Amino acid sequence: MKVAIIGGTGYGAVELARFLQGHPYAELTTIISHSQDGVSFSEVYPHMAEIIDQSMESLDVEALSKKVNLVFFATPSNVSKDIAPALVEQGVTCIDLSGDFRLDSPLLYQTWYGAPAAEQDYLDQAVYGLSEIYRQEIKEAKLIANPGCYPTATLLGLIPAIQEKFITHQSIIVDGKTGVSGAGRGLSLPVHFSEMNDNTKAYKLGVHKHIPEMERFLTKEAKDSVQVNFTPHIVPMTRGIMTTIYADLQEEITQSEIEAFYQAFYQNAPFVRIRKSGSIPSTKEVYGSNYCDIALHVDKRTGKLIIVSVIDNLVKGAAGQAIQNMNIMNDWDEMAGLNVAPIYP
Incomplete structure (x- = not known):
């Protein structure tokens, strides 16, 4: 299958390229970058020299639709909503790594993203690409809204407990921590080395654009309104997401019972690993991989369930899950191109 990346200079794009380079069924034939038209991909990312030897191109929707079967959008928000519909109408499958199709309400998108939304028809037809939860819908989709990094870790941790009504x-409460690559490759004062090194910051309290995404799909799974208190933090590491989640238990349950339930829930999910009691995952243990590691703790003293969920924000939180969704859509081995061990240390 011939595939393209639109938005070729960002971290999501280079991770897509890294995994696609070894994919058994997909070939990366086109990389689109308006700002770097004609520039070799390896000039922007020298570590890809001799691996991907092609020049980036400007976008021509009509020409692109005749060259490829599937397009990954590794663009900032407010870009794909104006391009993906035209490609879908030309029969090209689109997987969008931005937030343009994650919310089904134009008003909600305008409120949280500060820009007009995509047309309602495309918001309605977009399938949310949380691979382990919406596998059947993904198989039939032509337009995938790839989940955000924080929501991926949070939803995979919470949905089993929400579905089974273990928690109120x-x-x-979701305490999220991310590495600085989550801010993208553009220059920004808060992530300069001297600002970020030996420092940790909370940011966007109550206004982070991933909040409505989390609440939309928790509400869907609970069949009842769900709200979350989400506080994101940026920490001085390159990659990784850790969400530590707290919720009140509705009934008594033992540690072994909830671990067994989660193990059964994810028994057919090769990229979700449920830790044994007392083993708490760290971000380094999923670094560079498509795994999500989850630990559970029943706190009898406070009556709370504590969930720790870790991913690599650029892989399971972006490029890796996008490729996992491509695999599901084409009925390929879900691990195709992604079956790599985390990098450690």
Whole structure:
């Protein structure tokens, strides 16, 4: 299958290229970058020299639709909503790594993203690409809204407990931590070395654009309104997401019972690993991989369930899950091109 990346200079794009280079069924034939038209991909990313030897191109939707079967959008928000619909109409499958199709309400998108939304028809037809939860819908999709990094870790940690009604819906607190690559490759004062080194910052309290995404799909799975208190933090590491989640238990449950339930829930999910009691995952243990590692703790003293969920924000939180969705859509081995061990240390 011939595939393209639109938005060729960002971290999401180079991770897509890294995994596609070894994919058994997909070939990366086109990389689109308006700002770097005619520039070799390896000039922007010298570590890819002799691996991907092609020049980036400007976008021509009509020409692109005749060259490729599938397009990954590794663009900032407010870009794909104006391009993906035209490609879908030309029969090209689109997987969007931005947030343009994650919310089904134009008003909600305008409120949280500060820009007009995509047309309602395309918001309605977009399938949310949380691979382990919406596998059947993904198989039939032509337009995938790839989940955000924080929501991926959070939803994979919470959805089993929400579905089984282990926890109350209005008690959820999500403490999120991300590496600086989550801010992208563009220059920004808060992530300069001298600002970020030996420093940790909370940011966007109550206004982070991943909040409505989390609440939309927790509400869907609970069949009841769910709100979360989400506080993101940026920490001085390159990659990784850790969400530590707290929620009130609705009934008594033992540590072994909830671990067994989660193990059964994810038994057919090769990229979700449920830790044994007492083993708490760290971000380094999923670094560079498509795994999500989850630990559970029943706190009998406070009556709370504590969930720790870790991913690599650029892989399971972006490029890796996008390729996993491509695999599901084409009925390929879900691990194709992604079956790599985390990098450690």
